[in-house]
Amino acid sequence: MSDVSFVRTEMLPEKAPPASEVGVIGWARHNLFSGWFNSALTIVSIAAIYYVLSGVFPWVFQSVWNADSLGECREIMKATWGSTHGHACWGVINDRWEQLLFGFYPSELYWRPIVSLILLLAALSPILFADRVSPKMLILTTAYPFLMVFLMWGGTIWGPLSAAFGFVIAYLIIKYATEAVGELFAMIAGVAVAVIWWLLLSGPIVEALSSAMPIGIEAVASRKFGGFMLAILLGVVAIGVSLPIGIVLALGRQSDLLIVKALCVGFIEFIRGVPLITLLFVASLLLNIFLPPGTNFDIILRVMIMMTLFSAAYMAEVIRGGLAALPRGQYEGADSLGLDYWQAQRLIIMPQALKISIPGIVSTFIGIFKDTTLVSIIGLFDVIGLASAIRADTAWNGIYWELFAFIAFLFFIVCFSMSRYSMYLERKLQTGHH
Amino acid sequence: MTTLTDPPKEQFRLSMLLYDTRYRSATIQVIAMLCFMLLAAWLINNTAQNLAALGKPIDFGFFSEPASYDINQRLLEYTSRDTHLRAALMGLLNTLVVAVLGCITATIIGVFVGVLRLSSNWLVARIMTVYVEMFRNVPVLLWIVLAMAIMIESLPAPRAFRGEDPTATMKLFDSVAITNRGVYVPEFLFSRSLGNIHLFGDSSLRFDISLDLMAVLVVLALSIFAMRKVAAKAAATQEATGDRPKIWYIQLGLLFVPMAILLTVLGCHFGYPELKGFNFKGGTYMRNSLIALWLALSLYTAAFIAEIVRAGILAISKGQTEAASALGIRPGKTMRLVILPQALRVIIPPMISNYLNLTKNSSLAIAVGYMDITGTMGGITMNQTGRELECVLLLMLAYLIISLSISAVMNWYNNSVKLVER
Numbered sequence: 062m063s064d065v066s067f068v069r070t071e072m073l074p075e076k077a078p079p080a081s082e083v084g085v086i087g088w089a090r091h092n093l094f095s096g097w098f099n100s101a102l103t104i105v106s107i108a109a110i111y112y113v114l115s116g117v118f119p120w121v122f123q124s125v126w127n128a129d130s131l132g133e134c135r136e137i138m139k140a141t142w143g144s145t146h147g148h149a150c151w152g153v154i155n156d157r158w159e160q161l162l163f164g165f166y167p168s169e170l171y172w173r174p175i176v177s178l179i180l181l182l183a184a185l186s187p188i189l190f191a192d193r194v195s196p197k198m199l200i201l202t203t204a205y206p207f208l209m210v211f212l213m214w215g216g217t218i219w220g221p222l223s224a225a226f227g228f229v230i231a232y233l234i235i236k237y238a239t240e241a242v243g244e245l246f247a248m249i250a251g252v253a254v255a256v257i258w259w260l261l262l263s264g265p266i267v268e269a270l271s272s273a274m275p276i277g278i279e280a281v282a283s284r285k286f287g288g289f290m291l292a293i294l295l296g297v298v299a300i301g302v303s304l305p306i307g308i309v310l311a312l313g314r315q316s317d318l319l320i321v322k323a324l325c326v327g328f329i330e331f332i333r334g335v336p337l338i339t340l341l342f343v344a345s346l347l348l349n350i351f352l353p354p355g356t357n358f359d360i361i362l363r364v365m366i367m368m369t370l371f372s373a374a375y376m377a378e379v380i381r382g383g384l385a386a387l388p389r390g391q392y393e394g395a396d397s398l399g400l401d402y403w404q405a406q407r408l409i410i411m412p413q414a415l416k417i418s419i420p421g422i423v424s425t426f427i428g429i430f431k432d433t434t435l436v437s438i439i440g441l442f443d444v445i446g447l448a449s450a451i452r453a454d455t456a457w458n459g460i461y462w463e464l465f466a467f468i469a470f471l472f473f474i475v476c477f478s479m480s481r482y483s484m485y486l487e488r489k490l491q492t493g494h495h
Numbered sequence: 496m497t498t499l500t501d502p503p504k505e506q507f508r509l510s511m512l513l514y515d516t517r518y519r520s521a522t523i524q525v526i527a528m529l530c531f532m533l534l535a536a537w538l539i540n541n542t543a544q545n546l547a548a549l550g551k552p553i554d555f556g557f558f559s560e561p562a563s564y565d566i567n568q569r570l571l572e573y574t575s576r577d578t579h580l581r582a583a584l585m586g587l588l589n590t591l592v593v594a595v596l597g598c599i600t601a602t603i604i605g606v607f608v609g610v611l612r613l614s615s616n617w618l619v620a621r622i623m624t625v626y627v628e629m630f631r632n633v634p635v636l637l638w639i640v641l642a643m644a645i646m647i648e649s650l651p652a653p654r655a656f657r658g659e660d661p662t663a664t665m666k667l668f669d670s671v672a673i674t675n676r677g678v679y680v681p682e683f684l685f686s687r688s689l690g691n692i693h694l695f696g697d698s699s700l701r702f703d704i705s706l707d708l709m710a711v712l713v714v715l716a717l718s719i720f721a722m723r724k725v726a727a728k729a730a731a732t733q734e735a736t737g738d739r740p741k742i743w744y745i746q747l748g749l750l751f752v753p754m755a756i757l758l759t760v761l762g763c764h765f766g767y768p769e770l771k772g773f774n775f776k777g778g779t780y781m782r783n784s785l786i787a788l789w790l791a792l793s794l795y796t797a798a799f800i801a802e803i804v805r806a807g808i809l810a811i812s813k814g815q816t817e818a819a820s821a822l823g824i825r826p827g828k829t830m831r832l833v834i835l836p837q838a839l840r841v842i843i844p845p846m847i848s849n850y851l852n853l854t855k856n857s858s859l860a861i862a863v864g865y866m867d868i869t870g871t872m873g874g875i876t877m878n879q880t881g882r883e884l885e886c887v888l889l890l891m892l893a894y895l896i897i898s899l900s901i902s903a904v905m906n907w908y909n910n911s912v913k914l915v916e917r
Contacts, residue, residue, distance in 0.1 A: 092617035099616045106618045245513065320524040324531055334898035335891045336855035342873060342890070346883040350545045351538050431634035438636075438862055445636060461644045469633045469641075476632035 120149050120462075128152030130456035153457050154467050160451070161467065164287015164442050170215075170279065174290050177212045180205060181297065189482065206301065213286075213294065217277035219270040223263040231255035244403075283361035287442035289471055291361075296430035299368040300376075304422070306369070307376025308415075312406065314377065315384055325377070332374035337432050340367045345439040364436055372429045379425055383418030384410065416490060423483035427476045444468045546884070557880040558583070559699075564875050566866045568782045571702050579876045581699040586871030587893060593788055593867065594854040594897075600793035601853060602846075605800025612805050623801070630798035635856050638795050642787035643863040650675040650783075653774050665768075672768050672775050677782040679768035679775045686762030707761055714757050721749045784865035788857065796853045800846065807842035808834070839912055847905035851898050858894070868893055 081087060093103045123142060128134040134150035142148060154161070163171055184205035187198040207221040234251035242250070271277065286294065313325035332340070344367040349357060387410065395405035415422075437446035448464040451457050512522045546552055562582040565575050570588045573581060612623040630638070651663035653674045665672045672679040689706035725742055733739040768778030811834050819829040860867040861874055868890060877886040 092615070095615065102614075102616050102619050106616075106622055110622070318520050318524050318527070321527050324527065330899075331895065333851075334895040336858040336869075336894055338858045338861070338869060339873065339887060339891050339894065342883075342887045347887055350542055350549075350884060353541050354544050354548060427632070431632075434634040434636045435859070438859070445634075445640065461641075461648060465637060465641050465644070469637055472634055472637070473629070473632045477628060480628075480632065 116147070120147055123147075124149035124151050126151045126155055129156060131458065131460050132456075149463050149466075150460065151463060153451065153460050153463050157447075157451055157457075158467075160288060161444055161447055161464075162289045164291060164447065165285040166281060166287070166290065167279075167285070170281065173212045173215070173278075173281075177209050178293065180208060180212075209297075211278075214281060214283070215278045216280035217267065217271040217275065219267045219274075219276070223267050224259065227255040227258045227263065230258055283359045286361055288447055289444050291436070291441065291443045292430060292433040292472075293475075295365060295368055295433040295436065296426065298365050299372045299429050299433075300422075300426045302365075302369045303373035303376045306373040307380055308411070310373060310377035311380035311384060314381055329374045329377050332371055333378070337368075337371055337435055338438060340371050341435055341439050343367055360439075360441065364439075364441065368429065368433070371432075372425060375425050375428070376422065379418050379421035380414060382421060383414035383416075386417050387414055419490070420483045420487050423479055423486070427479050430479075431472065431476065444471070542884070551881070553885060554882075555885055557876075557882055557885075560880075562876065562879075564879070566871065568780075568785055568866060578699045579872075579880070582876060583868060583872040583889075584700065586866055586868035589785075589865065589871075590854070590857055590860075590867040590869075590897070593785060593792070593857045593860065593865070594850075596789050597792040597796065597853050597857065598850050600789070601796035601800055601849075604793060604797035606804050608797060608801035609804030609808070612801060613808060627798045627801050630795050631802075635791065635795045636859055636862060638791040639788055639859055639862055642791040643784065646783040646787045647675050652676070653770065656770050656775075670765070670767055672770075672778075674775070675783060676774070677780055678786055679778040679780055681765040681767050682777070682779040684764055684766040686764065688761065710757060710761070711754070714753050718749050718753055722746050725749065782865070784860070784863040787863055788860050788865050792853055792856055795856075796849055799849050799852075803842055803845045803849070807838040810841045811837050836912065843905065843909045843912065847902055847909070850905065851901055854897055854901065855894065 078087075081090060094100045125134045125137045125141075125148065128137060128150060129152065131150060131153070134152050135145045138145045138148050138150075159168060159171070163174060166174065180201070183198065184202040186194045187196055187202060204225075207225045210224075211218060211221045231251040231254065234254055235247050238247040238250060241247075310325050310329060313321050314329065316322055316325075341364060344363040345360060348363045348366070391409055391413065392405070395409040400408065434443055434445050437443050437449070440446070442450060445468065448468060451464065452460060512518045558580040559578050561576050562579045563575050564582070566573055566582060566585050566589075568589060569585045570592065571585065573585050608623050608626060611619050612627070614620045614623075650673060653672075653676060655661060655663040656665070656672065656674070663674075670681045685707045689710060691703040691705055693701065693703050695701040725745055729740050729742045766777050768775045768780075770776075815833055815837065816829060819833045820826075824832065857867060858869040861869045864870070866874075872886050872893075873890045877883055880886075
């Protein structure tokens with residue numbers, strides 16, 4: 062046997078891949094020009110992008126920022142670029158941005174909505190980022206509704222405090238009377254006492270306290286609310302209040318009790334079957350007819366009620382989805398531990414079902430938040446309503462695109478970041494197998 | 496020996512209504528029902544008191560009074576001397592028109608964008624993502640108002656088409672006029688028309704049925720019936736012999752030849768819009784508000800449909816495609832027989848709710864002055880007659896009926912494609 066080998070015995074060093082397969086060129090070949098059809102698509106797309114950007118960029122950036130009226134804007138444009146066409150007049154935003162954001166809220170009090178917004182984010186943080194923020198922040202979350210009402214509407218501090226006190230009484234009664242008279246009676250008693258407090262006692266007591274100790278800040282009437290602030294306020298109130306109602310409705314819809322189920326299904330399907338604008342008509346025209354003669358509260362509050370009912374129906378469906386997604390074994394496990402219905406819901410079912418539904422809740426919120434613009438149709442001054450009001454001013458008569466672009470930008474920022482958050486959450490909650 | 500005695504008969508006590516599970520659910524339901532009835536009674540009582548104080552008891556008589564306002568975009572014949580009922584009917588039809596048009600275009604654009612978002616071409620996929628995010632994250636009302644502003648501000652007025660040297664021209668071989676008042680497209684006219692059948696005499700619900708349209712529909716239905724017969728016969732032949740006869744030319748012939756003959760007999764031709772005086776005459780006129788609403792609603796809803804389509808396609812595992820090609824099924828057929836039936840099952844339920852959303856969003860027509868049912872019954876009629884309660888309740892009822900019928904139809908379709916499990 063000779064020592065001749067017909068195959069190579071040592072490995073060759075690895076060669077670098079051809080230049081056309083790596084780096085930018087390789088990437089472009091694979092992703093943009095992988096065939097005649099793809100190449101054609103790429104070229105058409107580039108042409109389209111160029112066409113759009115060549116129109117938009119000069120409009121956005123070769124623009125006038127300092128002008129007090131559209132006429133002045135056009136003069137400056139004529140002097141600078143020779144034509145009034147194809148240049149934005151951001152002067153209107155510069156002139157009116159405070160109004161677009163805050164409506165007719167008194168300008169020296171702008172800090173109040175801003176503080177409310179910051180506190181809102183802080184109050185939401187223990188819920189939205191449960192793994193990073195200390196649960197102690199939940200105290201702020203509990204106090205936030207009263208704090209927000211106080212900050213936004215102002216007035217005496219005793220009003221929100223007495224409203225909060227009603228909840229405290231109910232909680233204390235339920236906590237300490239349960240052993241004495243049983244859970245059910247304690248609950249009924251707690252709710253009854255709280256209702257009596259709110260309806261009968263709280264009014265005179267608040268009056269007495271505020272005349273004795275007038276602690277408070279300047280009151281702001283709700284008709285001064287407007288702009289983007291109104292959209293955020295309506296959205297937050299509608300979602301915040303509709304969450305508990307939605308949970309109750311979802312449980313009712315899942316329940317075995319026929320009448321309860323029929324009532325819940327009827328409510329949900331009715332609200333989901335009609336457009337929001339008809340509910341807003343109800344708020345602006347009919348709600349006063351439905352309530353006892355003589356009741357007359359302001360339009361913002363009425364809109365809030367209808368938007369809350371509207372979002373409660375959608376919320377109920379989202380939560381029902383979460384409940385349906387829970388495996389049957391969770392219910393059976395709770396039963397086998399001997400938990401009763403409410404204990405099972407509170408300790409086992411709801412924590413899981415709500416966790417599953419958070420992305421759905423966020424997208425409902427995005428929907429409601431966008432739908433708050435509809436209030437401009439019934440005459441409230443939200444951003445779109447204000448845009449028309451600004452256009453009605455002689456100084457800015459005929460300005461469209463700049464206002465629309467600014468409004469779209471505001472909504473886009475908020476909605477886009479919320480949808481990204483929802484996607485982040487879906488990834489984080491993914492506990493299935495990878 | 497002991498004898499078995501009956502267990503002591505349980506006495507019914509009042510506390511058992513609460514603590515015995517046999518009675519508890521009944522108790523809760525009775526209480527819920529009572530609460531609901533009390534609430535309803537309270538609301539009705541308040542309403543009755545308030546209406547009595549205002550001096551306008553519930554009365555639908557205003558529907559037979561003359562509306563005395565004009566509806567500028569309508570399907571049926573209507574004058575301002577007609578009743579409020581007929582005005583509401585025109586509005587309802589307008590709502591349905593924009594809803595149907597919107598659903599069709601939104602589906603087409605949505606499917607197109609959804610498929611392109613999955614394209615292997617990086618640039619195209621990114622552009623489609625930008626489109627979807629842009630439309631989903633901005634309120635639809637803003638898009639509607641914006642579309643209307645574009646229609647009014649940036650399109651030429653009819654007078655720009657006039658004169659020796661017009662600044663604007665008609666598109667598509669002088670057949671379509673796009674102006675800031677609306678779009679004029681050619682209409683079908685029949686020179687040997689069969690005429691109309693007039694129904695319901697002079698009442699508010701009167702309408703004409705075009706016999707020409709009926710003839711076209713009947714011929715189309717017969718053609719489709721014949722085509723299905725031919726296809727069934729071909730399938731039977733394939734079952735028996737294994738060979739599938741070529742039938743596509745028979746199918747095409749069945750579809751087009753009878754229709755062509757019918758249209759020639761009826762003398763079908765296009766009626767083109769023409770500039771007469773200060774405005775266009777002839778052709779089918781679609782007002783700028785209809786176009787703006789249609790455009791905005793379809794683009795907005797298409798962004799949602801695109802996401803649904805994308806999710807539906809992604810939900811079908813790659814193994815399905817591979818299994819189909821392992822069985823020797825060709826790609827086109829794989830799509831039609833394997834992927835699509837499964838993807839549709841995922842796509843249809845959310846699609847239904849988007850169609851419903853589009854229909855409900857069409858009520859925003861009031862922002863651009865398109866006379867849909869919100870604009871007629873919930874707008875001018877309500878303001879003229881001061882009958883808020885009746886108008887708003889009927890408006891809600893109308894939308895409720897539309898929504899429930901759409902979901903009934905779509906649920907029926909959904910059930911027919913649903914996977915039948917053991």
